[in-house]
Amino acid sequence: MARTFETVGVVGLGTMGAGIAEVFARAGLSVIGVEADEAALDRGRGHLEGSTGKAVARGKLTTDQQQEILGRIVLTTSREDLADADLVIEAIPEVMEFKRGLFADLDRICKPSAVLATNTSSLSVTAIAATTSRPAQVIGMHFFNPAPIMKLVEVIHTVVTEDGLAADIADLARRLGKTPVTVGDRAGFVVNRLLLSYLNHACGLVESGRSTRDDIDAAMKLGVRFPMGPFTLLDLIGLDTSYEVCEVLFRESRDRRHAPAPVLRELVTAGLLGRKTGRGFYSYADGTPPTHETAARSAVSMAGIVGDGEDAAALLARFDAAGFKAVVAETSDLTPVAGADVVIALSDTPVVELAVRLPHPERLVGLHLVGDAVAEIASTVLTSDEAAAAAHDLMKVIGRTPVSCRDRAGLVVNALLYPYLNDAVRMLESGYSTVEDIDNAMRLGCGYPAGPFEMLDAIGLEKVRDGLRALYAEYREPSFAPAPLLDQLVTAGVPSIREHAG
Numbered sequence: 001m002a003r004t005f006e007t008v009g010v011v012g013l014g015t016m017g018a019g020i021a022e023v024f025a026r027a028g029l030s031v032i033g034v035e036a037d038e039a040a041l042d043r044g045r046g047h048l049e050g051s052t053g054k055a056v057a058r059g060k061l062t063t064d065q066q067q068e069i070l071g072r073i074v075l076t077t078s079r080e081d082l083a084d085a086d087l088v089i090e091a092i093p094e095v096m097e098f099k100r101g102l103f104a105d106l107d108r109i110c111k112p113s114a115v116l117a118t119n120t121s122s123l124s125v126t127a128i129a130a131t132t133s134r135p136a137q138v139i140g141m142h143f144f145n146p147a148p149i150m151k152l153v154e155v156i157h158t159v160v161t162e163d164g165l166a167a168d169i170a171d172l173a174r175r176l177g178k179t180p181v182t183v184g185d186r187a188g189f190v191v192n193r194l195l196l197s198y199l200n201h202a203c204g205l206v207e208s209g210r211s212t213r214d215d216i217d218a219a220m221k222l223g224v225r226f227p228m229g230p231f232t233l234l235d236l237i238g239l240d241t242s243y244e245v246c247e248v249l250f251r252e253s254r255d256r257r258h259a260p261a262p263v264l265r266e267l268v269t270a271g272l273l274g275r276k277t278g279r280g281f282y283s284y285a286d287g288t289p290p291t292h293e294t295a296a297r298s299a300v301s302m303a304g305i306v307g308d309g310e311d312a313a314a315l316l317a318r319f320d321a322a323g324f325k326a327v328v329a330e331t332s333d334l335t336p337v338a339g340a341d342v343v344i345a346l347s348d349t350p351v352v353e354l355a356v357r358l359p360h361p362e363r364l365v366g367l368h369l370v371g372d373a374v375a376e377i378a379s380t381v382l383t384s385d386e387a388a389a390a391a392h393d394l395m396k397v398i399g400r401t402p403v404s405c406r407d408r409a410g411l412v413v414n415a416l417l418y419p420y421l422n423d424a425v426r427m428l429e430s431g432y433s434t435v436e437d438i439d440n441a442m443r444l445g446c447g448y449p450a451g452p453f454e455m456l457d458a459i460g461l462e463k464v465r466d467g468l469r470a471l472y473a474e475y476r477e478p479s480f481a482p483a484p485l486l487d488q489l490v491t492a493g494v495p496s497i498r499e500h501a502g
């Protein structure tokens, strides 16, 4: 018979715990909130009153409803008060020793039928469960920040979790108005595993000089429509937390892409942890969010466009409309653009091969238009600063945000996006999760406009497979090699991974 949960304990009323307590109380459950001492309990009360108070101010709750919700939450500093709880969820700091000590205590205090849950982001639920005499009743219930708003809950079962418990916890999550995604106990679960690989990879691109913090953030935000760029997000998560999650991922996967980028270690060691300390990749000293704008500069008298498709004609029309003289050449014959001040080669792959065929190779840049707002501009080893600056300005004139980068496979966007999509395919292929759950997890947990499989279908499996092949050929990084499932779907002519595996 399915379990019912009416009284829920929440231990730790910090960032996450206070939000989790609020979520349960809003759904009509009785909540016992436990903090370490009176001062922390006061802070917890403050979080609860502040968060529900904001909802009242926004007209989302009436004062009566707020009082009802707060009235369902009993606050205490005594763990012993959890004796009658049906479920206790822990949200104390991410330190294994703290969690083990707490779970040993909860095991002693709570009634035998009670379920013990952890909100850990990266620690092993199995290792936490093993400190109790009831490992079959220990489970992960991973909320996202801010808990009252984010719709995703990852439910983590271990190899010893009793049958049916994960389904009962998933039902409870639905009762809270959340979408549950149930998975086994692997480092990072779904969201952090996919997300932190991508964020760490972005750090690597900056370290290798591929592009800059601002350009990468602009590319992913404006080009891919992610809610924010990777460095803004890293600052928000906290660089210490990000570093720690990468470490945990690496310890389990031994995949060097999970090894925390040295720049993360350096910033963490320097105490620059992101928003919470006022400085990380960005500085928040004046409290304003980072911006990426710079003013447009010089102009060019004649631009050359190299491209074989419709994009070249469309770009020519845009230049025309903006009052710039431009000529087009096909890649088979570059003569028409030989005299141009700047030569823009439309390509999502390296363009140095084209540059060396020109009398002025220093005038050529690669151009990859991403979505309708971003233009990646690739400088080869021969490109002059003047040509790069001119291309930069031309893109601004036609209303696109220029993103400068080196002439490397994948440039910025595809170099970051395709390995992320490949990781999702590998996760699917390993049987860890499903297409629908992975898509839901990334959409609801990260606020992405689409899940990785929705993105794969939209971009085209073959395009992503070929992009990964190019990345692999350039870097020989094993995890860039297209996942066998992706490769086989392309070979078999299957157009949609969601239809095939969904």
Ligand SMILES: NC(=O)c1ccc[n+]([C@@H]2O[C@H](COP(=O)([O-])OP(=O)(O)OC[C@H]3O[C@@H](n4cnc5c(N)ncnc54)[C@H](O)[C@@H]3O)[C@@H](O)[C@H]2O)c1
Pocket (backbone or CB within 6 Å): 011, 012, 013, 014, 015, 016, 017, 034, 035, 036, 040, 090, 091, 092, 093, 094, 095, 098, 102, 119, 120, 121, 122, 142, 143, 144, 145
């Ligand atoms: N912050 C996030 O974005 C986020 C997201 C998902 C999961 N998590 C996980 O949630 C957990 C809590 O993270 P947080 O960001 O809320 O931390 P936090 O530091 O904001 O809050 C932790 C709270 O636990 C209290 N506490 C410490 N020891 C205690 C004890 N023995 N008994 C009772 N209370 C105790 C502290 O006083 C503090 O209020 C961690 O496991 C973290 O990995 C965090």
